[in-house]
Amino acid sequence: MECVALISLSNGLPNKQVEIISNLEKLLTNMNIKVIKSDIIYKDISNSNYSGRDRASELMKLYKDPKIQGIFDVSGGDLANEILQYIDFDTIKDFDKPFFGYSDLSVFINSIYSQVQKKSYLYQIKNIVLDQTNNSFQNFYDYINNISEAFLNFNYKWLQGSNMSGILIGGNLRCTLKLAGTKFMPDFKNKIVLIESLSGDENKIRTMLTHYKYLGVFELCSGVLLGSFTELENILTDSKVENLILSIIDNPNIPVIKTKEIGHSYNSKAVIIGKYYKFIK
Structure with a gap:
C-alpha cells in the first residue's frame, strides 16, 4: 500500500488522541505510506459526533479516490450502525481496497460481507503506536511488505x-x-x-x-x-x-x-x- 486513509465511522475521537493519530501518521509515513486524513476523525467543533450520513458520505469519497489503496478506521464506540443506511455497497464492491477496523466496526465489516461478500480486516491500526512491545508495528510492517504472516497468525x-x-x-x-x-x-x-x-x-x-x-x-x-x-x-x-x-x-x-x-x-x-x-x- 502506497497511500491509505484514516477515518472514524463510529464515535469521533476526543482531542486528547491528536498525538496518537499524529504518531500513527509518522509511523506510516516512515514506511513510505502516504496518509490522507479524513475530515471526520475527531468530534466536530461543538464536541458532538458527526451524523451517520456525513460519516458515510466521507467514507464513500475515500472508496472512490483512486489514490487510496486502503482505509483504516481509528474509532470505536457505539455509532457505527448509523452509517449503514447511507452506504453504497456497490461502490465498495467495485473498488478493491481493504478496510481495517475493530470493535464497533464489526457492524460495518460484517455488513460488507453480507451485502457484497468482500473481505475486511478486524484490526485497530492504532495498535502499532500503542503496543509498547513494538510487536504490533513489526507484525504489520512485515505483513504489508510480504515478509511474514505473523500479523494474522494467532495461538489458540x-x-x-x-x-x-x-x-x-x-x-x-x-x-x-x-x-x-x-x-x-x-x-x-x-x-x-x-x-x-x-x-x-x-x-x-x-x-x-x-x-x-x-x-x-x-x-x-x-x-x-x-x-x-x-x-x-x-x-x-x-x-x-x-x-x-x-x-x-x-x-x-x-x-x-x-x-x-x-x-x-x-x-x-x-x-x-x-x-x-x-x-x-
Missing part, C-alpha cells in the same frame, strides 16, 4: 471438537448483535463465528450470548472462535470463563477454540472477516 486452544472450517464472520459480541433483525446480519449457516468482547461482566456476557443462542447461531454455525473477553477475564479465571461460554453454547457438536490474541489488547492479531479458515487439532 481447543475447548471442544477437533476440526472446523468455514468463512469467518462476527467480531465484537455487543456490536455484532446490533445487526440482529436487519438485512445486514450475515447468514451464520456453516460459518465460523468469532466472538470477543471488551466490556461485559458475567451477567452481560451471559445475556448477549443467550441472544446469539436464540438467533440459532450455535445450531447453524460450523464452529466458534472465542477471542478475549477483557472485562470478564479480569473478574473470572480462564477456566470459569470458558465453562460459562460453553454452558451457553450448549451444543457439544459445535467445535470451539479459544485465543487471547484477538480482541482489544494493543498486541492483538488481525483476522479477516469473509475469509475461509480451517482449524485442525
Whole structure:
C-alpha cells in the first residue's frame, strides 16, 4: 500500500488522541505510506459526533479516490450502525481496497460481507503506536511488505471438537448483535463465528450470548472462535470463563477454540472477516 486513509465511522475521537493519530501518521509515513486524513476523525467543533450520513458520505469519497489503496478506521464506540443506511455497497464492491477496523466496526465489516461478500480486516491500526512491545508495528510492517504472516497468525486452544472450517464472520459480541433483525446480519449457516468482547461482566456476557443462542447461531454455525473477553477475564479465571461460554453454547457438536490474541489488547492479531479458515487439532 502506497497511500491509505484514516477515518472514524463510529464515535469521533476526543482531542486528547491528536498525538496518537499524529504518531500513527509518522509511523506510516516512515514506511513510505502516504496518509490522507479524513475530515471526520475527531468530534466536530461543538464536541458532538458527526451524523451517520456525513460519516458515510466521507467514507464513500475515500472508496472512490483512486489514490487510496486502503482505509483504516481509528474509532470505536457505539455509532457505527448509523452509517449503514447511507452506504453504497456497490461502490465498495467495485473498488478493491481493504478496510481495517475493530470493535464497533464489526457492524460495518460484517455488513460488507453480507451485502457484497468482500473481505475486511478486524484490526485497530492504532495498535502499532500503542503496543509498547513494538510487536504490533513489526507484525504489520512485515505483513504489508510480504515478509511474514505473523500479523494474522494467532495461538489458540481447543475447548471442544477437533476440526472446523468455514468463512469467518462476527467480531465484537455487543456490536455484532446490533445487526440482529436487519438485512445486514450475515447468514451464520456453516460459518465460523468469532466472538470477543471488551466490556461485559458475567451477567452481560451471559445475556448477549443467550441472544446469539436464540438467533440459532450455535445450531447453524460450523464452529466458534472465542477471542478475549477483557472485562470478564479480569473478574473470572480462564477456566470459569470458558465453562460459562460453553454452558451457553450448549451444543457439544459445535467445535470451539479459544485465543487471547484477538480482541482489544494493543498486541492483538488481525483476522479477516469473509475469509475461509480451517482449524485442525
